[in-house]
Amino acid sequence: MTAQILDGKATAAAIKADLTVRVAALKEQGITPGLGTLLVGDDPGSRWYVNGKHRDCAEVGMGSIQRELPDTATQEEIEEVVRELNANPECTGYIVQLPLPKGIDTNRVLELMDPAKDADGLHPTNLGRLVLNEAAPLPCTPQGVVTLLRRHGVEINGAHVVVVGRGVTIGRPLPLLLTRKSENATVTQCHTGTRDLSAHLREADIIVAAAGVPHLVEPEDVKPGAAVLDVGVSRDENGKIVGDVHPGVREVAAWVAPNPGGVGPMTRAQLLVNVVEAAERAAASAVSAG
Ligand SMILES: Nc1nc(=O)c2c([nH]1)NC[C@@H]1CN(c3ccc(C(=O)N[C@@H](CCC(=O)O)C(=O)O)cc3)C=[N+]21
Numbered sequence: 001m002t003a004q005i006l007d008g009k010a011t012a013a014a015i016k017a018d019l020t021v022r023v024a025a026l027k028e029q030g031i032t033p034g035l036g037t038l039l040v041g042d043d044p045g046s047r048w049y050v051n052g053k054h055r056d057c058a059e060v061g062m063g064s065i066q067r068e069l070p071d072t073a074t075q076e077e078i079e080e081v082v083r084e085l086n087a088n089p090e091c092t093g094y095i096v097q098l099p100l101p102k103g104i105d106t107n108r109v110l111e112l113m114d115p116a117k118d119a120d121g122l123h124p125t126n127l128g129r130l131v132l133n134e135a136a137p138l139p140c141t142p143q144g145v146v147t148l149l150r151r152h153g154v155e156i157n158g159a160h161v162v163v164v165g166r167g168v169t170i171g172r173p174l175p176l177l178l179t180r181k182s183e184n185a186t187v188t189q190c191h192t193g194t195r196d197l198s199a200h201l202r203e204a205d206i207i208v209a210a211a212g213v214p215h216l217v218e219p220e221d222v223k224p225g226a227a228v229l230d231v232g233v234s235r236d237e238n239g240k241i242v243g244d245v246h247p248g249v250r251e252v253a254a255w256v257a258p259n260p261g262g263v264g265p266m267t268r269a270q271l272l273v274n275v276v277e278a279a280e281r282a283a284a285s286a287v288s289a290g
Contacts, residue, residue, distance in 0.1 A: 003250045004152075006229065006257035008144070011151050012265035015273065016060050022276050023061040026283060033279040034063030035119060035271070036085045036094030040078060040104075041071030046097050053095075056268055062275065065091045071101045078109055086114040092282070093119035093137075093275035098169075116282075119274045122169065130176050135281070137274035142174040144266030145208055145229055145257075146183060154206065154227045154255055157184045162200050164217070164244070165210035166191040170231055174208060197221075209244035219248040227255035231263045 026033060035057050037050045050066070057064040065088065067081050078100070085094045094117055100106050115125040121137040129136035149156055161178050165171030166189065178185040190200050191211075201207055201221040209217045210231040222228060232244025243259035250256050257263055 001251075001254075003228075003253040003256040006148050006152050006154070006227070006255050006262055008148055008257060008262040008265040011148055012269035014151070015147070015269040016056065019060045019272055019276055022280070026276070026279050027061070029283055031092075031279050031283055032063050032090075033092045033275050034065055034090045035275050036065040036067065036088070036091035036117075038067045038069070038078070038081050038085065038094065038096045040069045040073050040097070041101050050097055052268060053271065056272055060272060062272065063090055065094070073101070075104055075108070078104060079112055082109060082112045086112075086117065091117065092279050093117050095119050095271065116278060119271050119278075120169075121173075121274060127173065130173065133180065137278060138177065138270065139169065139173040140270040140274065141170045141210075141231065141263060141267045142177050143273075144263050144270045145174060145231070146177055147270070148229070148257060148263060148266050149206070149227065152255065156206070159185050159205040160188070160203060161185045161206040161208065162188045162190060162204035163208045163210065164190045164197070164201075165212070165231075167210065170208075170210040174210075211244055213244055214242040215246040216244045217249060218246045219252045222249050222252045224252055225254045226252075227257075228253045229257035229263060230259040231257075232259065
């Protein structure tokens, strides 16, 4: 038996179709959600990603605001653009594309962002709200994982999820999402300090591999019938994406989120969701204050 595909491309398209309707409704109330991006330097991968964001915005009817600085930009110049985006009424949410050039204090830049405009859900205030179960923009890739599972009917409630990785964008926030009462999973977090990774993986109903180690998860690590989501991005000598999950896993698992075509498109869709939801929150509070 070959695993069924957790199809991130199709799911992201369905989310964007839903957002198109919500954006149109906001526009009727006189609000046009607009996504801003700040790209520092000219890394081709980062540029490709940022351009994709602006295409997504056009697709759902959102505005988009593009800011760029050379890789020689100073801390002060970057912070100046952040202040401008905070004040810009056309920009209702934005991201600072990471990584920033060497020598820049990234956390200082991110803390300067208006948390109400944080499209990534990674501002310290919003990560705090997640811990406190308060409404906030959610970290895009972790919430993309949850949505991808839900939309394919994979049972999260009561499942044992093994998350491999402890990075700030995925590994650290994902267990916070999965252990909310609304998801109700039991989570084991593994990382480079884990003694017997295979033993943990073999217990998992759901594996989320976000370590950035090519083919870290092998077929013999996977319980038959498990769901395996590949979030790792490494590149081979030809620049082709190599995920954290060995292709042979497809013969053991019941569900596989491939890479590309799995969680990546969900990350982009969630970015749009965050901007639209922030605009909807602002609209609702304007009505109740009105
Ligand atoms: N502030 C900030 N927020 C981010 O969310 C952020 C960031 N910085 N820096 C870089 C990473 C990377 N990232 C990706 C998202 C989607 C795809 C994606 O849609 N990938 C497609 C195509 C991949 C390909 O063919 O190259 C797929 O997986 O199918 C890829 C990469 C977001 N990041």
